[in-house]
Amino acid sequence: MTHIRIDAAIGPALKNFSLPENLGFGSVMSPIMASCTYENGKWGELELIPYGPISMFPNAKVLHYAQEIFEGMKAYRVGGLGPFIFRPDENHLRFNRSAERMAMPHIPIELFMKACFEVTAYSSDFVPRRSGESLYLRPFMFATEEALGIKPSEKFRFMVIASPSGSYFSAGGLSVLIERHGARAFPGGTGYAKAGGNYAASLLAAIKTKQLGLVQTLWLDGRDKKYIEEMSGMNFFAVVNGELHTPEINDTILEGITRKSIITLARDAGLKVVERKMDIDDFISDIKKGVCTEAFACGTAAIIAPIDYLAEETGERYPLLHQEGKIALQLRESLLSIQEGRAEDKYMWVSMVEPKSL
Ligand SMILES: Cc1ncc(COP(=O)(O)O)c(C=O)c1O
Structure with missing residues (x-):
């Protein structure tokens, strides 16, 4: 089991946060985030810390050569069920495909899942509950080595941030x-x-x-x-x-x-x-x-x-x-009803997260 260090400041960060009425997409952020650094050929300790600014040197490679990848996935809690994360194993596979292409290290599945699940578990109270709403999860990795040579970085940071988000769906098409x-x-x-x-x-x-x-x-x-x-x-x-x-x-x-x-x-x-x-x-x-x-x-x-x-x-x-858009709307309803836990998960696409609090 991958260990995660829970920072003591997580408790107050969670307590002081309340979900605004208007969410939009990707601008309201959960007050916590996961972080892990890669150095000397291995991943370090995974941490859950308060959401906030991160520091890096101006010559960090990501700022010059764009050695950066990300994923996008959702956790649903419609009607208080879940949270359910939709097909995170697929996001993990794609993350590693992207990592390979961008000369970055693979993330072990246990590390990727632990980071996504812990951020979701502690953000459970902030997963919006109306149909079409969700907690949007954004795992990402970037090159932090301080050097301007055009060479693959040897240091990286992997993070997961999360955004309680409203429905993105525009009825007009x-x-x-x-x-x-x-x-x-x-x-x-x-x-x-x-x-x-x-x-x-x-x-x-x-x-x-x-x-x-x-x-x-x-x-x-x-x-x-x-x-x-x-x-x-x-x-x-x-x-x-x-x-x-x-x-x-x-x-x-x-x-x-x-x-x-x-x-x-x-x-x-x-x-x-x-x-x-x-x-x-x-x-x-x-x-x-x-x-x-x-x-x-x-x-x-x-x-x-x-x-x-x-x-x-x-x-x-x-x-x-x-x-x-008859067929589009039918397919949307079949997919969303599985994602939101309203329909039988016959393809085993949905992973349940146990809510956690401090
Ligand atoms: C360029 C591009 N194509 C397609 C997709 C759709 O992928 P997914 O269904 O995994 O979100 C995305 C979003 O992730 C994207 O950024």
Whole structure:
């Protein structure tokens, strides 16, 4: 069993915290966090400490070369059940895949789980309880070695912070810019890793998307700008000819755990799922012909968000919500009811956390 040192200041930090009425996403933080450092080829003691600023030297490698990775997962406590964490083993596997790509050490599963479970256990009173709300968990690791040489760091810090969050779901549907110019990822690059730099690279397009009055960016493959890949923080699905289609996974797409879960749920519900290369222009013609009846984005934060329309920079729009996102909403309900503990967990996706207090 991985040991965790509980800092004495945790008690007062928990006592002095109260959950605000308006949560939003990712701005209210739980008053505690987990931390562990890596040096001389091994992980040190895991600690639970009050949430607060961290110090590092200005020449820490992460600040210059972006050697940083993260994960995003949720703990649910709807109606007082749980807390339940959804598929944390998958997040652990992906964390280590990202670590390998970014020349960072693996995190042992016991350390990853202990950090996530202890933060959740002591934050149990702050997991919001209305449907769609959750405690968003953010494990991350960054390079702390103090040296400016462009070499992999030999020192790292792993942390888990948590944010009581409201529902991310927008009932009206998403408006999505087809990004025909910029690129998020290239073959052989880091697109499949959850590395901070990938998100920095998506932000300029986010500004353009917002200036055009749209909310999400849809990335095409970096080389030919021909095939649909994903959004900046969500995977992409469409209903084509009554089947569920999604871009096949390659090294430029982040393999979402929501995506993987939706594929399982859809197949079990008798829906044919096709993972394939999705040519953007063929797809637009499928929308125009009415062959494509829905599209949606999916990820831990939003779960499933139906797409209202795709748009070009020129202003041309391809509307999608003919059927009010019927399949998207059905899949959302099947998934959310498992995550929130309202439906039978027949795939063993949900881990129960025992609440703790001081
Ligand atoms: C680039 C990107 N694609 C897809 C996803 C969806 O992944 P998941 O369903 O595991 O949250 C995310 C979010 O984590 C992401 O950042």
